[in-house]
Amino acid sequence: MHADPLATFTPSVRDWFLRAFAEPTAAQTQAWPAIARGENVLLSAPTGSGKTLAAFLWGLDRLVADPSEGRTRLVYVSPLKALSYDIERNLRAPLRGIGGEVSVAIRTGDTPQRERQQMLRTPPDVLITTPESLYLMLTSRAREMLGAAEWVIVDEVHAVAQTKRGAHLALTLERLEALAAVQAPQPLQRIGLSATQRPLEEVGRYLVGPSRECTIVDTGLRKPLDLEIRVPVEDMREPGEHDVVDPAVGGMGTAAGGGDLVGRGIEPVSDLAGTDGSDPAAATRRSIWPAIYPELLELVRAHRSTILFVNNRRGAERLAARLNELAAAADASDAGKQGNGSGPPETIAPAEIARAHHGSLAREERLVVEEELKSGRLPCLVATSSLELGIDMGAVDLVIQVESPKSVTRGLQRIGRAGHGVGEVSKGRIFPKFRADLLECAVVARRMREGLIEETVVPRNPLDVLAQQIVAMTAADEELSVPAVHDLVRRAYPFAELGRELLDSVLDMLDGRYPSEQFAELRPRIVWDRVNDTIRAR
Known part of the structure; x- marks a missing residue:
């Protein structure tokens, strides 16, 4: 060497x-x-x-x-x-x-x-x-x-x-x-x-x-982490309300994917900002979001470039919109105080500090928002898993995760987007949304600090995958020897232990020999010559 x-x-x-x-x-x-x-x-x-x-x-x-x-x-x-x-x-x-x-x-x-x-x-x-x-x-x-x-x-x-x-x-x-x-x-x-x-x-x-x-x-190196769990409310459970770990009421709560502590849903921006005379604490007792939004906005504005991860596309769009509305309301309020003191105007000018990024975005829009974040023109990008892998996002100095990342590996991958350079510290903040989520976040964060990632388990013999690949192979070649196909498939690690009996069962199905008349309407995809042990596209 x-x-x-x-x-x-x-x-x-x-x-x-x-x-x-x-x-x-x-x-x-x-x-x-x-x-x-x-x-x-x-x-x-x-x-x-x-x-x-x-x-x-x-x-x-x-x-x-x-x-x-x-x-x-x-x-x-x-x-x-x-x-x-x-x-x-x-x-x-x-x-x-x-x-x-x-x-x-x-x-x-x-x-x-x-x-x-x-x-x-x-x-x-x-x-x-x-x-x-x-x-x-x-x-x-x-x-x-x-x-x-x-x-x-x-x-x-x-x-x-x-x-x-x-x-x-x-x-x-x-x-x-x-x-x-x-x-x-x-x-x-x-x-x-x-x-x-x-x-x-x-x-x-x-x-x-x-x-x-x-x-x-x-290389045996772990990136240094600056990791905190932020709980924006004093108590994540209110006396007399339903337990957040129970099924959600009316499909609005956390267990149903709505993300709210109890059934009312996300409060309007006026309630979040407290500009309509309502008690923000009362809103917080109905939903944790009014407490989360201001902290998210404060963190975004305190850093140069932030990626905010959520676990679904709908959440990314919704959260980006709420941050922009809240930022506009705060800017208008500040402008009113600096002016004649009459308060914010009725019409709030849009202030885009955040945009959503997910796999459903058109290519052109996706490239635009990535470039805006890299160049520093966009303070925050609200993303799903579309940004958690190796993408170089340049000068990102903070990653926020709303809700548990669900695994130690994913948590390290996402927080690692901050401080992307060699030797830099990755700064991350995690916001749990309900009590069970808080417990999961605590476990994940501890294992992230200790580098105790989950064990990799490779799936074995997924036959639906095998069937799709065999149809593709016959479409690309005029005729294939089944023993040769078997040898090729077994060279792939997930199929290393695939027996000929299992392969024959897949070929039977693709050739139209179904185990039940319920599958009779499915069109056969290949022709299997059992005498010569070859297959071809039908």
Whole structure:
């Protein structure tokens, strides 16, 4: 192993890196030698440790040193569309500094048809995509551009490894491997990026499959946390009212997803601000939101850039709107005091300090709000899980979580959006909404401080996922040998123990041999020749 982690790179890449950075991070120092040797690597490091550049730089170096036109050689897979666009932006600086002619393209569900056709005519050197788009590409004419793939980078692998979506991706990677093996003399090199997981060996097996070796690079560092739980009321239970851990009244309360302590719902802005002569304390006794909103607004205004996480899209839209209304009311009140003292005007001018961000936003709007937060023009972004993974949000100095994040891993991921740079402290504030939520928040926060994350469990043999992938495989090829399909499927870790009997049951179902007449209206998807043991699309 070289003492200098940059020794294996070409002079242009090495010179650019030394101009741009003082020195490699621990993650880069440990990962680059293994990646340069062609090993499959799982790199586990905290947010802001430079692991994305650690994964990309060797591939970019090879693309500059040994260019080839019309071949997509590096595939990057992100679980989030927003992260895909972020990565594409972040690659511009090293590509300019290195000076090579390396083309980069994004293929997601948002990609216009014109750009998709352009990719087919002129395949990019680097393809940035999502698990679902990669699956669709392997089932269409676009698979021809993937046959020359040499490296595949799977970002935020921990976010999918424990789900059926992850099992789906594992099979897609095996299909990509089989396609690349036709042209490439060496196996596809897999590089996985992950936040801290337990055990890392299980995530490594998920990344490469049961029959391949994986080098695990664990920097062993935890980001310093400035973490507090904020309870904005003295008592989260009122005598004589229903218990918040019981089913909610009328579908309005917490147990029904409404988020209110008792059945009345969210108070109007006039009640929140106390401008109509009502008693704010009385409103607080009916709902915890009037107590939460002012504290949220105070925290947002005390910091340069804030991400506020909620657990659903409706909550994100609603909370952003309430913060803007409350900010407008407060600004108008201050203006009235500074003027003639007659109080705020009847019409309150809108003051947009917060906007919502979630997966349902159009691509253009999503990019606009991300850029506004990064540039400092927008003080607060109210987000769902759409912003919790590796996106570089720049100068975010506070993360607020309303309600428990539901897991230690998710809590660390979200709070880690603040202080995204190397060595910076991540500052987070958690607001529980009801008593049971307070208990959960306390447990999650304690385990976050101690680094006691949940154990990773990879799902085994999800047959619905298998059925979908088999239909896609038959659509892409004229005829497939069932034993060959069985071997390919078992190379994916979630299906490593799949027996032939289970596979045959799936093929029976896809061929129209249903266990009950209730399924008779379902159209068969494949033809299974049991004599020759082959399958093809119907």
